């Protein structure tokens with residue numbers, strides 16, 4: 008395998024390119040999603056959690072939600088697909104249903120007009136009938152975090168160290184009783200990398216709409232544990248591919264779906280559209296109204312050299328105004344250099360398109376870096392597993 012290029016100084020052409028033009032070459036003008044962090048608090052205390060503020064009870068004031076709604080109205084004024092509002096990190100339901108409903112209210116005219124679509128990522132332990140009614144009333148799509156059957160879910164515990172498994176299943180049962188579709192996301196650490204079939208059988212048995220598999224990463228305050236290596240993750244993805252092949256009626260696995268889309272576009276000649284797709288700036292709005300760009304994981308991170316990645320505050324500026332100035336931020340410019348470096352030196356770039364900003368920073372301390380444990384375990388390993396599978400199928 009070709010080694011990705013180390014971080015290089017910017018090329019002459021990149022240096023000559025005006026910063027705004029360079030930003031627009033890589034980053035979309037209009038976000039497809041806006042992440043809202045209505046509280047950093049979480050009622051669980053998973054051992055791999057990256058959130059430094061998960062024990063602090065912050066609550067997003069109504070004015071912040073109103074400011075975001077005004078911003079999204081401005082962003083969607085010219086039409087286009089709805090903006091996905093993702094309520095995430097720590098546990099959004101820990102806010103309480105009444106407060107959550109108050110924060111949803113400013114978006115209601117936009118939702119009714121088809122200009123926003125809500126989604127919540129939850130540990131499901133607090134879901135009850137009244138939450139389901141709220142999700143139904145506001146068309147909230149639900150994503151549940153669960154790491155597999157009881158033994159594989161052992162690191163999802165509450166603050167007293169008690170397993171959350173039964174409470175998560177109770178929440179999922181309640182969603183099902185109310186006919187609410189949901190997706191699941193599982194964190195796959197070294198412990199459960201060797202049991203993908205048991206993991207996938209279990210997740211499919213929950214009746215979910217889709218499955219996301221997040222190989223454990225080093226980010227935020229989760230930096231001490233060893234993350235899975237390339238060899239292990241190639242084997243993991245090969246078994247996930249085989250499982251998926253053997254279970255055509257099972258819920259789709261998000262990562263395989265993405266690879267499938269890429270291969271389809273390559274086959275039918277529409278791959279230029281894949282290559283033209285620019286990165287979503289993913290504005291992430293903290294309870295205070297502060298906005299970080301590129302990676303939600305950067306929110307709540309102390310980084311004096313980057314002013315804690317603050318791009319602005321929605322109480323002072325609209326998201327459109329913040330994004331119009333994003334090319335001036337040093338960490339954004341560094342990320343663009345990282346993308347140029349990836350394109351110049353990595354054989355996986357065609358598929359990957361440069362992957363996540365946050366992982367570069369958390370692993371290397373700079374956004375100009377290229378290869379990360381995340382891109383090895385998820386982008387590269389998936390491609391290598393698919394290539395191995397194809398080779399074996401052809402040889403058989």
Ligand code: SF4
Nearest residue numbers: 349353359362378382
């Ligand atoms: S982020 Fe993607 S393009 Fe960059 S080194 Fe990793 S796999 Fe290659």
